[in-house]
Amino acid sequence: MIESTLLISAGQILLGIVGGLVAHAVVFAVLPRLAAGLERSTLRILLKRLRAPSRLIFPLLGIQVVLPAVDALPEMAGHLLTLAVYAAFIWTALALLQVLEEVVKGRHDVGVEDNLEARRIHTQIGVLTRSLMVIVVIVGVAAALMTFDRIRALGTAMLASAGLAGLVLGLATRPVLENLFAGLQIALTQPIRLDDVVIIDGEWGRIEEITTTYVVVRIWDERRLIVPFSKVISDSFQNWTRHSSEILGTVFIHTxxxxxxxxxRAELHRIVEGREEWDGRVCVLQVTDARPATLELRALVSARTAGKAWDLRVHLREKLVEFLQREHPESLPRTRVELPAPVGAPGGHPSGPPELAPAPAEG
Structure with a gap:
């Protein structure tokens, strides 16, 4: 009798699971077609992100529908059902955070030329959503573990003896919490943003990715520099695009x-006027140093981005050297050596050895 009751209960639960999966298939076969004709991309993103977690949510809803008709539900099955509910909530919350991040980033295009505001929004929403994901997972897993009697008793005991246990727990979670709060600090104060041009540890590169614990810098030669949040917060570095992507570039020529x-100077103006990298703001040539053998000329030009400034600088250096070689070869650096005048020449020694003065007489 008991075995037959359990079989009937299992069949009813299985029926609820199958019904939920069928409902999921129908819903996600119809809704994407309806969303395809809409201009709003939010619904399409929502359906894309919720498709996976809803495969767990729909069967759980089906079980809830048939659960009142189930006569005997084993304790273990009920516990597994509770854990599945927690997992569904965690999964859905993570998917909704991904929807929020994708929608906000989609409304702020970083591909435009003046993308300072877009990079600020992308950095903030990226760090905040990742931090919230960590919090959701920690809280959800902790809540699921508390459904076990032994773990709940252990937690109560740890709270009762909060001295040593709290110290051990604090030391164990310190790196995680430190990086978490550092990430929130970066999101709020924004010393760096996505696609910022920075110099860290002597390496020039762009901020490619900001995770929950570290920053990825794409260096100019395609290497990746991994920088922990703690270093970004505590150490100094150069940020070339903190307030604007516009930048000045310098070219030094020794002549x-x-x-x-x-x-x-006239040749410099002629060169930059034909280059698309120049933004038209600054074009100056100055003598910045007079050394014993050479003059130092500095060409200062402006560009809208660091990448364009680099391309403009290398082009100017090449063309200015080419101009001096072609038009003014005497202006190239030279080494001068002053030789003594030949013997017998004006200012030189007289012909023949100099006569020696007679030695003074003794006495």
């Missing part, structure tokens, strides 16, 4: 003292 500075 001879006979260089015609005005001609080089």
């Amino acid at each position: 001879d003292y006979r260089v015609p500075v005005d001609a080089v």
Whole structure:
């Protein structure tokens, strides 16, 4: 009699699971077709992200429908059902956070030329959603574990003796909490943003990714520099695009003292006026140093982004050197050596060895 009752209960639960899966298949076969004709992308993103967790939610709803008709439900099955409910809530919460992140990022395009505001929004929403995901997982798993009697008793005992146990727990979770709060601090204060041009540890690169514990910097030669949040918060570094992507680039040329500075300045203006990298704000040539053997010329130009500034700098350096070689070769750096005048020449030694003065007489 008991075995037959258990078989009937299992059949009823199985029926609820199958009904939930069928309902899931029908819903997600119809709704995407309806959303395809809508201009709003939020619904399409929501359906895409909720498709996977709903495969667990729909069967659980089916079980809840048939549960009142179930005569005998084993204790273990009830506990598994409770754990499945917790898992569904965690999974759904993570999916909704992903929907929020994707919708916000979709409304702020970082592909535009002036993308400072878009990069700020992308950084904030990325770090905040990842931090919230960590909190959701920790709280959800802790709540699921508390459904076990032994773990709940252990937790009560730890709260009763909160001294040593709290110290051990604090030391164990310190790195996680430190990175979590550092991530929130970065999201709020934003010393860096996605796609920022930075120099960290002497390496020039762009912020490619900001995770929950570290920052990925894409260096100019395609290497990746992994920087922990603690280093970003505590150490100093250069951020070239903190307030704007516009930047100044410099080109240094060392020449001879006979260089015609005005001609080089005119050539600089002629070169930059034909380049799309130049934004038209700054184009200056100055003599910044006079060394014993050479003059130092500095060309200062502006560009809208660091990448364009780099391309403009290398182009200017090449063309200015080419101009000096072609038009003013005497202006290239030279090494001068002053030789003594030949013997017999004006200012030189007289012909023949110099006469020795007679030695003074003794006495």
